[in-house]
Amino acid sequence: MQDNSEDIWLMNEVSKGSSIAFDTLYSKYSEAVYYTIYKKVKNKDDVDDVFQDFFAMLWRKRESINVTTSFKAWLFTALRNHILNHLLQSSRKEKKRLVFDKEFSEADFEVDERMSLIDVPELVSEEINRLPEKMRVVWKLRREKDMSISEISAYLNSSEQTVKNQLTTANKRLRLFLSKLHTFLFFL
Numbered sequence: 001m002q003d004n005s006e007d008i009w010l011m012n013e014v015s016k017g018s019s020i021a022f023d024t025l026y027s028k029y030s031e032a033v034y035y036t037i038y039k040k041v042k043n044k045d046d047v048d049d050v051f052q053d054f055f056a057m058l059w060r061k062r063e064s065i066n067v068t069t070s071f072k073a074w075l076f077t078a079l080r081n082h083i084l085n086h087l088l089q090s091s092r093k094e095k096k097r098l099v100f101d102k103e104f105s106e107a108d109f110e111v112d113e114r115m116s117l118i119d120v121p122e123l124v125s126e127e128i129n130r131l132p133e134k135m136r137v138v139w140k141l142r143r144e145k146d147m148s149i150s151e152i153s154a155y156l157n158s159s160e161q162t163v164k165n166q167l168t169t170a171n172k173r174l175r176l177f178l179s180k181l182h183t184f185l186f187f188l
Helices: 002-015 019-041 044-060 071-103 108-116 120-129 133-143 149-156 160-186
Strands: none
Touching: 002 019, 002 071, 019 044, 019 071, 044 071, 120 133, 120 160, 133 149, 133 160, 149 160
16 A cells, blocks of 8 residues: 555656656556566567557646546556557558558459448348337338427327337437448458
8 A cells, every 4th residue: 555655646746747756657667567568569669669658648647637646557457548549540540541542452343242242231220120119110200301309209198208219219220220330341
């Protein structure tokens, strides 16, 4: 517990601009931070970049950092988020590179051919038709007939809360389906 109190005190000193306190925390945690990044990122160049960027980010944001409980838990949560952001950015860059490569590859014609076989509006329509009957009716009245919740409630002789619940559940199901469809089409 004393170790945690010391770490919190050091981080408070860092937030005031103490490079000595920062160096102390760096010396104490840099090896564990590096190992954690290595386990998740694996590419040596990227590991070094993420490691350096993480500590640089801590220094840049030092004034806004306020740790009151477990410093180690806070540090590794911040690290996890930093690694996830890096992986997302890398994924986006890779996706853009792949899109660019696809545009100029001979395989582009095959992709277009396969995509033309997939009728996305039809898939969405099928998913809507898989909704339970009352939920589907509520969803269609709202989205296709542009009826208000109170109008749907009166039309179906149901409470407004029931209509809201049906719409919320239908929208969640359709968002999940669209998310899965998007992932599938991305890897096509």
